[in-house]
Amino acid sequence: MAYATGAVLIAALAAGCTSDSGSGDSAPDSKPGTLAASSAPPGKYRTLPDACRAIPRATLKDLLPGTADMPEAQQDKVFEGAATVTYDTDRRIGCRWKSDAPEGTRSIHLDFERVVSYDTAVSDDDRAREVYAKKETAADLPDAGLPPESPDASPSGSGDPDTGTEDPDGAAGTDDTGTDGNGTDDTGTDDGKGSGDAASGSPAGSLQPRLLDKLGDSAFLDDALSRAGAPARHRTVSVVFRTSNVIVTVEYTAQPAMPSEVPDSMELQEKAQALARQLVDSFND
Template identity: 65%
Template sequence: MAYAPGAVLIAALAVGCSGGTGSGDSATDSKPGAVASSTAPPGKYRTLPEACRSVSPATLKDLLPGSAELPEAQQEKVFDGSPAVTYDTDRRVGCRWKTEAPDGAHSLFVDFERVVSYDPAVSDDDRAREVYAKKEAAADLPSALPGSTDSGTPDAPDAPDASGSPSATASGKPGKDGGGKAAGKSSGKSADPDAEETADTDGSGDGGAAENLQPRVLDSLGDSAFLDDLLTRAGSTAQHRTVSVVFRTSNVIVTIQYTAQPALSTEIPDSKELQEKAQALGRKLVDGFSE
């Protein structure tokens, strides 16, 4: 009887230790590591660059003819750019630059979008692939031309028009209606009589292979990329060309829009020059992400 209280105490302590062990096992089952093991990994990029500082003044001088001749105060204002309106700078930022010269106007717009997946089973990168794929599909790219230095998976053939053959537009896209980017979607597009000839006959510098200036998938820019090229008639006579380069690097999608409008309504902006400069800027931005 003298030892009963001690036995009870030992039993209570044993029960207490056993209960503590059980509680620890339960915590282990629900620890963050266990949850993370079944959750898709986050994207590589958690922040975005400052859009209006993403393009150097030297590059802007090249992309915006006439800016170098402006008075210093005006030049600084042009190079500062105008930030795009955004409500979440961690998710999306953009900037626009514009200049006018005696021979015409040029503008540049750069947009950065950081894609975040809210589905724990889908990674940010996979979600970014889906967003990028929708942008590429919306561009309605034509099939790659033979001999193109940048090619992608050809699209399905476009539906023939009433005459039984595909139509074409200024950008060289088959299956397009001359009145818009896609038949029935918009108006104001202008035919470029030199587009097909340029795409078929210009040398690419590799021994005579035809150079492709059509809208197309780009092979060597980020993880995925494409280029679009639209010649638009503004008003009754003036024409401007916009070259867009869109690329994805991990969970960030970057859009570059480079536009030129000559002062003379009879002039057509040079597609090759705009495309080369837009792609060169794209490569610089990709390198910036790699640093």
């Protein structure tokens, strides 16, 4: 009788373990309510890197002119960066750096977003594609359907010189004033969504906001200049790319010390893209 009772107890325990299988060890990102075999695959990335340590010190020195001349203690403070406030660092994490030099101010904002789908029929990668697509649409890229730097792309975006968009910082945009004091067209070339910087000598269209090739799975570049007449003009170049289920945003801003100076678009775009490529490579390591 004791043997029979023991056998029944063992069978009951085994049944209990089977019914609870996987519930205690499931990953935080698991899609609930269905068997793993029928769920869409999870994303490649389950964690995010420390944003404030994602950019090498040598790169920061290049992106933040004037820091090399600072005392070592001040350099350390600048290069340490300031983490952006987030509620879940496994899903979103960011960092900001800023340097002030006699010639002007430079700043960098880096943001990592790891996308997780809670729909069992939608993979993390597919959900990340949707999130990225919304960011691309919100950027309102001129002629986004054309290949990057296409000769057929209109330098002014939609082709309507009176149609402008607003700077992500809320300062840029277009107006109907025609030109600013520097003779720069404010109706869609050097203010808001522009083509090239007139001072750079680059062909029209080559520096306009656009889709980017060979950068992660998808990428685009935006370039916004603050409105003419502002006390100090600043330009922000943003590069946004997706790699699997992670979306990375790089914002690089320059504000010259002299209000009459206009930040050079070519320099900022080249450096922002170089940083983005460096970050893509770090994800693939």
